[in-house]
Amino acid sequence: MRKMKYWMIAVVMMASVSSFAQDSTYLSNEYAKAMAVYSQAQLYNDIEVQKAALYDMLVLDPGDSSVMRTLSEYYYNNRRFTSSALVAMDILKKYPGNMVATEIAALSYEQLRIYDKAIEYYQEMWLALDDNNILYQVAYLQYSTKRYEEANTNLEILETKLTDENMITLTRQDGTNQEVKFKAALKNLSGLILLDQGNKEEAKVRFNEALALSPDFEAAKMGLEEANK
Template sequence: MKKIKFFVLALGLMLGSVSVMAQDSTYLSNEYAKALALFDKSQKYNDALLTKQALFEILVLNPNDSSAMRSLSELYYNSQQYTSSALVSLDMLERYPNNEIALEIVALSYENLRLYDRAVEYYEKLWLKTENTNVQYQIAYLQYSLRRFTESETNLGMIESKVTAEDKISLNKSDGTIQEIPFAAAIANLRGLMAVEQGNNEEAKAQFTKAISISPDFDAAKNSLAGLNK
């Protein structure tokens, strides 16, 4: 199953905050400037530990620096420290409730922690803001994983009514590589998986066959059909 990753590590921080802090305290302003310099140096030397230290220092001095919070949450996420990436992003959402990046990092982090019900909650919040079909498909897949089949089918039907034959989604193959699949094939495959879970193997075979007819190289659908035919 593909993990949606819309973001990369942010490299720029809010330099304007230094002048604001200078009005309150020259000491704090100088410390903030040093923390920013440390961040820049850590980026130059590709030192993740130093980057983390710099971001902590920035956030201690300015807890509302959204760029620093985003960078720290992304750093945790890309380091597979999913509990920490979720906590930082939740902290960010307390200050900036409508931040789409924070919503997505929380959802992704919970998904990787296999807390699928929590992941769905935040993917749904993200979808309500973006109406992104990739996000909606992820919701449908996680609802299938939670055996919430009726909800999953509702989302698949909504996606089906919006996408065209040219619209595609990127999914993982069994070897870990990525392949682009028409949405129609991905929808049929997910319906097949739900049919298997509900003990309807004939319907599952029909859906997997449909998915393969739309996309003959669809790795997941071929593997699922082969498993049923054993």
Template sequence: MKRVFLMLLLAFSASYLSAQTATDSIPKLDPKTKNALNAIDQFNYQMALRYNDRAMAKTKLYDLIARNPENMRYMEALSSLYFESGQVASAALVAMDILQVNDKNVGALEIAAYSLEQLGALDRALPQYESLYLLTGDNYSLYKSAYLQYALKRYEEAINSVNMLVKNAKADEKIGFPISETETQEVDMKAAALNLKGLIYLDQNSKAEAKVAFTEALQIDPNFAGAKENLAKSN
């Protein structure tokens, strides 16, 4: 999947420019005709969604985008539709096109970040999560930033992000951790941050520091299964 996405990404800049050029070649419609066609396509799009015909819904969105290239809401709807359908490569590419126009589009940043992460393009997902945190102050985005920094072995950045999260995490904030193929455990955000801090230390073979971090995580959330397993590894 990652290889497929990277191949798509190589063509991204050229395809974006060619799409812009192609838009310029579309015949101009008079306002009355354009509005009438938009109304028909919007109706058909809603009907396609109602009847779960996602292929038709996408077709109608493409028609609307071609006719209204300046209206980002159709691109946003297309990116969301791809994302909800599990077509994360397409979702990411559309979201990145939106960000070319508006790099502060929160919805596009969310889809780009998650989709790129799912594709294994962690180095490209990380800036999206970082931008999300700067724009929204959302601690989940900060956690994801810290985790990807850790996964990319950018340890100093990861520790800084974790320390910010430990400081800023709210008492009622939770994050899900998979404990089996069908079950997820809701864990205190601060405990999750301390567990990640322990993993960062463990990755650097600093077992004493890792043990302290895992122990602190369990003091906050004694039922945190992942922290229990990681504490055992640090002994």
């Protein structure tokens, strides 16, 4: 009787293994089908079908970081910033320190004007990458949230890391890009902080220093005009 019992257990286990193998084959086939649909939708530029295919792949393999990353980028590029932030956060739960997800989280929260969260993720990026552009963005957002002391500290750090030849690309009022001397951008941001604090005379000095380095710097011209009112 005991042998029969063990034999029945073995039969059940064999059936489970067989079922698992079938399920694995089914999941593999369905995943391949979803990938094929995604690729075809890319050819036809059908973004809604692409999104549906990404969800199919994600359901079939919830830990697929490449699919999650593509989905977060899809949402961000289509200005669905809440969704891109949520997907990025999910990636970071599964894969802490993932730089692509960290960047998407930072960008998404910035677009949502949740600046404290954006600063948090930009700071993580800077600590990992030591990129001057990222630290400047941190300082700018700190200025935007009136965290002036922190912003000035980061400007001082940047001042020690830059040469006179370093450039940065900033956005003009009309949305186009403008390349200026990085040190001019630091002077301008320092001027904005001083202007916010009511120190117009010192702000003028900073704006003029910025314009001495980059005479066509639109933001510095606007800052100086505001300080002269």
